[in-house]
Amino acid sequence: MTTAGTDGPTDRESKKRRTRLRLHTAAVRLAVERGYQATTADEIAAAAGVSPRTFFNYFATKEDAIVGSDPDRPARLHRAVVERPSHERPAEALRAVLTDQVREMEGDPDLWRMRSTLAASTPELSTRLAGAGDRLETALVEAVYLRAGTDPADDLATGLSARLAMAAVRAAFHQHRAAGADGSLADRLDTAFDAAGVR
Amino acid sequence: MTTAGTDGPTDRESKKRRTRLRLHTAAVRLAVERGYQATTADEIAAAAGVSPRTFFNYFATKEDAIVGSDPDRPARLHRAVVERPSHERPAEALRAVLTDQVREMEGDPDLWRMRSTLAASTPELSTRLAGAGDRLETALVEAVYLRAGTDPADDLATGLSARLAMAAVRAAFHQHRAAGADGSLADRLDTAFDAAGVR
DNA sequence: TATCTTTTTGCACACACTGCAAGTTTTGAC
DNA sequence: GTCAAAACTTGCAGTGTGTGCAAAAAGATA
Numbered sequence: 001m002t003t004a005g006t007d008g009p010t011d012r013e014s015k016k017r018r019t020r021l022r023l024h025t026a027a028v029r030l031a032v033e034r035g036y037q038a039t040t041a042d043e044i045a046a047a048a049g050v051s052p053r054t055f056f057n058y059f060a061t062k063e064d065a066i067v068g069s070d071p072d073r074p075a076r077l078h079r080a081v082v083e084r085p086s087h088e089r090p091a092e093a094l095r096a097v098l099t100d101q102v103r104e105m106e107g108d109p110d111l112w113r114m115r116s117t118l119a120a121s122t123p124e125l126s127t128r129l130a131g132a133g134d135r136l137e138t139a140l141v142e143a144v145y146l147r148a149g150t151d152p153a154d155d156l157a158t159g160l161s162a163r164l165a166m167a168a169v170r171a172a173f174h175q176h177r178a179a180g181a182d183g184s185l186a187d188r189l190d191t192a193f194d195a196a197g198v199r
Numbered sequence: 200m201t202t203a204g205t206d207g208p209t210d211r212e213s214k215k216r217r218t219r220l221r222l223h224t225a226a227v228r229l230a231v232e233r234g235y236q237a238t239t240a241d242e243i244a245a246a247a248g249v250s251p252r253t254f255f256n257y258f259a260t261k262e263d264a265i266v267g268s269d270p271d272r273p274a275r276l277h278r279a280v281v282e283r284p285s286h287e288r289p290a291e292a293l294r295a296v297l298t299d300q301v302r303e304m305e306g307d308p309d310l311w312r313m314r315s316t317l318a319a320s321t322p323e324l325s326t327r328l329a330g331a332g333d334r335l336e337t338a339l340v341e342a343v344y345l346r347a348g349t350d351p352a353d354d355l356a357t358g359l360s361a362r363l364a365m366a367a368v369r370a371a372f373h374q375h376r377a378a379g380a381d382g383s384l385a386d387r388l389d390t391a392f393d394a395a396g397v398r
Numbered sequence: 399t400a401t402c403t404t405t406t407t408g409c410a411c412a413c414a415c416t417g418c419a420a421g422t423t424t425t426g427a428c
Numbered sequence: 429g430t431c432a433a434a435a436c437t438t439g440c441a442g443t444g445t446g447t448g449c450a451a452a453a454a455g456a457t458a
Contacts, residue, residue, distance in 0.1 A: 261445070
């Protein structure tokens, strides 16, 4: 029973995608409703209509189900930075790539807001987010060193530029949140890049 | 049987301190020898000569026993920044406080090296370290806003200065490590602060 | 010595997570 | 439509982390 047409391209892929999304949203909802600690993996599975064992086929940990951060984003941005026009200086390349990325995230502001609200209230999740940010920063640092072709032991400035760029991103996010998610995040980011000397 | 004299001031406090240290060193040693995952909390307890249950009286998690990072360092540095002479600009205060802190860490280079080696090889621990760094950054951001008396929603520059300072610290550490922990970390940090515009 | 406090320990338990093997669904070829 | 291969789901059994509780051991106090 495939009933193609009511459901669009009903292949295995899309079913998996929907199951994953059901699990993720169930995880976030339950965590918001009753707290992260008080929510068990079994409950999330039940809410999404799958067996407990299946939950762990989709997410390695309970935290992953809530944060749901893309594990290969660092690699993707690394590539994006490396593939930028070679005449650009590190700061320019980083700025372009990170601006694109933030524009993408602006597409789903609710998700971002729920995530950061949850993270603010539960240390496990904020640690998790910090870890994801750190892996991203490391990937960007490697990317700019690759572009520059210099030795990290001698050249401090190149790696530093990537860390300054990430600092600007964090500052922009923080300000955005402090301002009640009002106004354009991309604009704030632009200001932050300028203030951080990323140009 | 207190035998004061063979052991120094043998009170309850010092016994606890030594037990904690035994657990920490046993945890680090075992994790280095056979890997983090392959080391169980029970084994750490046994190696330190205490019961498994006691292990968790000293450390909330296995990760804590290895990282052993001081949970109230953020609060301490927050205070240090706030208490700096009021004529100093944020960047100056941050630079002074972080320089002091790094000088302290330079006192035990072996510990730092083992930690970062372990963290580099096991994602759980690097996530943990990133989380600790993030909590520190957040504390410093709050501290400089407190000094400035401004609203984070309007004033981006103040919070950004704290994040730039932390970026400089990370860059200096990274370079130091890339250079085989050779030379003065404090010197590298000074260069990094200058390059990041923290002054 | 007697007593009060702190620490250690054992026990039972909830929950996260994994390997494995058996079931079910989906797919693609005929 | 039938059938076999591939992919996905599930149950089961087990390891390991981490917690509450109450009894035992150790240390401090007088």
